[in-house]
Amino acid sequence: KVYRASTTAPVNIAVVKYWGKRDTKLNLPTNSSLSVTLSQADLRTLTTASCSAAFAHGDTLTLNGEPSDVAGPRTQACFRELRARRAALEAADPSLPKLSSMALSIVSENNFPTAAGLASSAAGFAAFVQAIANLYELPDSPSQLSIIARQGSGSACRSLFGGYVAWRAGDKQDGSDSMADLVAPASHWPNMRALILVASAAKKGVSSTAGMQQTVATSGLFQHRVASVPASMVAMEQAIKQRDFAVFAEVTMRESNSFHACCADTYPPIFYMNDVSRAAIRAVEAINAAAGKTVAAYTFDAGPNCVVYYLDEDAAAILGAFSAVLGGVTGWKYGSAGTVSSVKL
Ligand code: DP6
Numbered sequence: 001k002v003y004r005a006s007t008t009a010p011v012n013i014a015v016v017k018y019w020g021k022r023d024t025k026l027n028l029p030t031n032s033s034l035s036v037t038l039s040q041a042d043l044r045t046l047t048t049a050s051c052s053a054a055f056a057h058g059d060t061l062t063l064n065g066e067p068s069d070v071a072g073p074r075t076q077a078c079f080r081e082l083r084a085r086r087a088a089l090e091a092a093d094p095s096l097p098k099l100s101s102m103a104l105s106i107v108s109e110n111n112f113p114t115a116a117g118l119a120s121s122a123a124g125f126a127a128f129v130q131a132i133a134n135l136y137e138l139p140d141s142p143s144q145l146s147i148i149a150r151q152g153s154g155s156a157c158r159s160l161f162g163g164y165v166a167w168r169a170g171d172k173q174d175g176s177d178s179m180a181d182l183v184a185p186a187s188h189w190p191n192m193r194a195l196i197l198v199a200s201a202a203k204k205g206v207s208s209t210a211g212m213q214q215t216v217a218t219s220g221l222f223q224h225r226v227a228s229v230p231a232s233m234v235a236m237e238q239a240i241k242q243r244d245f246a247v248f249a250e251v252t253m254r255e256s257n258s259f260h261a262c263c264a265d266t267y268p269p270i271f272y273m274n275d276v277s278r279a280a281i282r283a284v285e286a287i288n289a290a291a292g293k294t295v296a297a298y299t300f301d302a303g304p305n306c307v308v309y310y311l312d313e314d315a316a317a318i319l320g321a322f323s324a325v326l327g328g329v330t331g332w333k334y335g336s337a338g339t340v341s342s343v344k345l
Contacts, residue, residue: 003099004050005134009127011043011112012036012158012165013194013307015252015299016232017259019208019225020216026175027074027154030216031229034166034183034236035158036309038194043112047127049135051102062107063124077151078129079104086136099136106131125152126159146180155208162186164240166233189243191312195322199276199304206270208302214266221265225258245311249297252309253284256299272302280306280322287321 012035020030059079061068070076086100108124129149133140146157150167157178158165163185170177186192206214215222232251239247263270277300284298295314299307310318 002050002052002054003097003102003135004048005131006046006048007127007130007134008040008044008046009123009130009159010037010040010162011123012155013038013299013301014155014158014255015248015297015309016229016236016255017301018154018167019212019259019262020222021154021212022169023173023175024213025073026178027151028175028178029154029167029169030226032167032169032233033155033158033229034164034233035155036164036192036194037159037162037186038196040162043110043123045108045110045123045127047106047108047124047131049104049106049128049131051099051104051135053098053102055103055105057103057105059104060106062105064109074125074152075128078125078132078148081148081151082129082132082136082138085133085138085140089136089138104132104135121153122155122159125149125156128152129156130160143179143181147175147178150175150178150180163188166237183237184240189240193310193312193315195308195310195318197276197280197306197308197322199274199280199306206272206302211263211266211270211272211302214270215262218267219262219265222262225262228258246294249294249309252297252299260300272304273300274304277304277306280308283321284308287318290321291317 014033014035016032016034018029018031018033022028022030059070061070061075070079083100090096090098090100106128108127110123126149129145129152133145138145142160146160146167149160150157154167157180158167160180161182164183165180166183167180168178170179172178232255235247236251238244239251260273263272281298284296287296288294291314295310296318297309299309301307308318308322
């Protein structure tokens with residue numbers, strides 16, 4: 001008999017950034033962060049977990065049709081934690097099948113090109129953890145599962161939810177209070193949209209994991225950033241609750257700038273943005289100047305691609321301005337939680 005369960009997990013893009021670990025083994029962050037989840041119609045990972053006493057192999061993982069390594073410490077941590085929870089259920093109820101002692105086969109697929117350089121580890125580890133939790137019929141809440149997903153990839157803990165999600169840094173050494181919670185569902189702000197400008201499909205030069213470690217070790221500016229994040233979290237949560245786009249946008253842009261300033265202050269410096277990225281920033285500034293108020297906000301993760309947040313009522317002005325300005329953009333997508341369309345330039 002083969003036991004099987006499937007799930008999907010969304011991509012999230014942080015508006016208050018996670019950058020820096022206080023514990024690299026447990027993946028505990030130096031600061032809290034907050035993200036907006038993108039629509040699963042456009043960007044999601046679909047994962048199926050199966051197990052069977054008849055599987056002759058050990059645990060296996062297939063990513064987009066290719067066999068992938070399961071030996072890494074992060075993947076192993078997720079397997080171990082999920083198995084331990086299942087084993088506890090089996091110990092409490094001997095009538096349950098002993099799934100915890102069977103080999104697992106995990107098959108995962110993205111509905112977007114991994115080469116596009118969009119956050120895929122977040123959706124990937126979130127779907128991985130949720131699929132196995134479903135297979136094992138674990139009673140754990142999404143916040144509890146986020147503690148496991150966090151050990152796969154920090155940002156993955158925010159993809160266990162849709163909508164607006166906070167990852168609370170916590171201060172316990174064992175990481176038991178470093179987990180995600182829902183700030184507001186996507187339906188709370190239904191006219192929020194995200195435009196993704198693919199400035200380069202090339203794989204990023206410095207991984208987030210390595211980059212943030214170098215920043216923590218060498219940047220003096222980083223300490224100032226860490227001290228300023230709690231105030232940004234408060235302002236951002238309030239802006240979301242009140243649907244105050246101007247404040248949401250300002251905090252989002254300042255946060256992105258602060259993160260990339262710390263990258264530039266890393267020694268040797270790390271540059272994730274390129275000329276197209278900087279052109280996107282200038283385009284957003286021009287759009288806001290022409291509107292006489294803030295109608296668009298940019299943010300960049302550990303790569304050159306730009307995500308622009310805006311409200312649906314301003315779509316015409318924003319999409320028109322970008323198609324006119326950004327000749328170097330290779331492609332774009334726009335949408336929100338709920339309604340997504342893809343547009344080719
Ligand atoms: C810039 O979650 O990829 O996207 O925990 O080492 O796997 P690891 O790092 P990761 O870092 C994401 C960094 C970021 C900001 C963010 O998503 O908050």
